[in-house]
Amino acid sequence: MESPEDALRQAQAAEVEGDLIQAESLLRAASKRWKREPEFKMRHARVLRAIGQERKALKVYRAVLKAHPQRADAAMGAAQTATSLNKLKLAESLWSRALSVGVQADVATEGLCRTIWTRGRKEESWERAKVAFVQGGSSSRILHDFLRECAPIIGTSVPEIDLLETGQLDTDFTPIESRRELNLKPVTFSGDSVEAMAGMSATDLSAPANQEVTELLGLNETRPQVDMSALQGDSKPVETAIEAEIPEDLLDFD
Known part of the structure; x- marks a missing residue:
């Protein structure tokens, strides 16, 4: 391990491969060599918990908290580990501390x-x-x-x-079908039914909504059209001359 980066890379590779014993050994050595790097201790404590050595993990977490009192992740890890070890008095104190440092x-x-x-x-x-x-x-x-x-x-x-x-x-809901989307089942009416006497058939009931509305409003009625025949064909304009009647005395200049 030539540098902290190399140590972290090797330890992470061991974790990925599932070799937690090797990862723990690498992180323990790195923690001793680079004592001012809390990241090694945090990773070491997590691996210790993973392999069942929670007492050692709690000791490492508390060492990080002593050097870095405001580290929320260290307070959280220490509180969880103390709870797991059933050290309830210590756990209560650590949870209170975790709450105060921003967990x-x-x-x-x-x-x-x-x-x-x-x-x-x-x-x-x-x-x-x-x-x-x-x-x-x-x-x-x-x-x-x-x-x-x-x-x-x-x-x-x-x-x-x-x-x-x-x-x-809750986003699980069933959309309500509109009148236009409903599929009406074809029906038949007996001869003495009100519908039959009114002259209604199953086809009338299953007509599209827009057709029903149109018929209801009477919009299908044929509108009278204007006879435009008078404007068609070759018709010549009628020229009319309007002559104004001028009194004779107005033309007498004598």
């Missing part, structure tokens, strides 16, 4: 409330989760699922989730 609020709150619940403080756990759920716009699926787990034991109802905020509206 996703509903994830950290659910982890904290679940730890408090397991420690026997059920009412406190319920109230914390409920307040966080409501303050978050009643949209967190994670907190809502936790509240649903606790509700039967607490003996109370669960606040409703706001589906508009979650963006998970």
Whole structure:
């Protein structure tokens, strides 16, 4: 391993191939060689958890937190590992820290409330989760699922989730067919039926909607046409001369 990049590349290749023991060995050596690079320790802790060495993983996560107190991923990893090891008092402290350093609020709150619940403080756990759920716009699926787990034991109802905020509206619906799209089945009428006496047939009922509307509004009636024959043919204009009658005395200049 000539450089940190080479070490990361080799460790990642070992993980991809499924050789976690080799990956753990490479990351452990890299963590000791490049002590100021927290990425090696974070990867090392994750691999340790994957091979079942959670106590060592927790120790590595806490070492990263000591050197980098604001690392949210280290706080999250440490809290999850402590919970898995059933170190509930430590887990509660680590979940609170994770919440304070910017871990996703509903994830950290659910982890904290679940730890408090397991420690026997059920009412406190319920109230914390409920307040966080409501303050978050009643949209967190994670907190809502936790509240649903606790509700039967607490003996109370669960606040409703706001589906508009979650963006998970139920889109499974059947479109309603319009009058134009309905396919009417052919029918026949008996001789003494009202339809038969009115002169209606099955064809009339299955007529297209636009035809029905047209007939209803009387738009099919034949409109009288203007006789244009007078304007056709070779007709010559009639010239008329209009002579004005002029009094004779107006023409007398004598």
